[in-house]
Amino acid sequence: MKLTTKGRYAVTAMMDLALHAKIGCVSLVDVSERQNISLAYLEQLFRSLKKSGLVNSIRGAKGGYMLAKGDKEISLADILVAADEQINLACGGSACSENTPCLTHGLWTNLSNQFYEFLDSKSLNDLVKSRDVQTMATMQDVTQIGNIPVQISK
Amino acid sequence: MKLTTKGRYAVTAMMDLALHAKIGCVSLVDVSERQNISLAYLEQLFRSLKKSGLVNSIRGAKGGYMLAKGDKEISLADILVAADEQINLACGGSACSENTPCLTHGLWTNLSNQFYEFLDSKSLNDLVKSRDVQTMATMQDVTQIGNIPVQISK
């Protein structure tokens, strides 16, 4: 039971967008530097996020990404699902088919649903509000000399 | 967020033991046939379960495995952990080290703990009691001509 880094990165990146929502749109270069994630990987990731309608993009210089909905309308589950992170513990292999389900088939679908409910109950806003994240975020912005709008030299 | 088949098999197998606890010990051949899991794989799996103290074994003909504790003392979490199924969604890669944790580090350790609590609150007995499992189990035993104690011919 583990999460792929893709799912984890997706949540991190979405939080970054949420934290800098006031600026308008955020470039992946910024996200990459702040969150320490490879740019190429982020681009690939944001394709999925966009396809799922979680973010909008603006092309060209001064472009970037922004949340397609409000903070509170996006859940952890939404993000994970968008990042191909299926929240499904159930079986689909050889030992368990539709007509001859295994002993635990019901159990896992049940648990999966409960996990989904749980993850769907946490909004991006909930996450961003947390004290932990707030302090980390300001630290990140300060480290970025000059903060966001200016950014003169490399 | 998915479960490996190893974890799933472990739970299935443990439930099989629990369901046939009255017989004394259960051979892996029986479990293999009833639950449709490769014998060799089960043997490998039961090494882990034994090492973790969840089952005891009796060697030789008429031998087999049995639960090392009561139904109610064994949790889903216990079984999954024994089957090398770590219940940990947190990061440990490049983007996130101890001194420079990523934005979401706290979030994932938090979630992991909640998941663990949840899985630890479900005992093997809880699972076995469920209507679903009961009916499936009797079906499995009936299909096995002659049921458990007798088992004359192959």
Next chain:
DNA sequence: CCGATACCCGAGTAAATCACTCAGGTTTTA
């Protein structure tokens, strides 16, 4: 209008993990 910035896209790939299998044991019972 040109070059820099940034999004967009398909494909490829090394490393890791998974889901097993195999080939041998050793112990116990009938």
Next chain:
DNA sequence: TAAAACCTGAGTGATTTACTCGGGTATCGG
């Protein structure tokens, strides 16, 4: 003593992961 069963280490093909690469195309400032 043969069969049943547990025990063990090692190997392996397939799949998935976590990326990278090499090209685009749109937009803005000068």
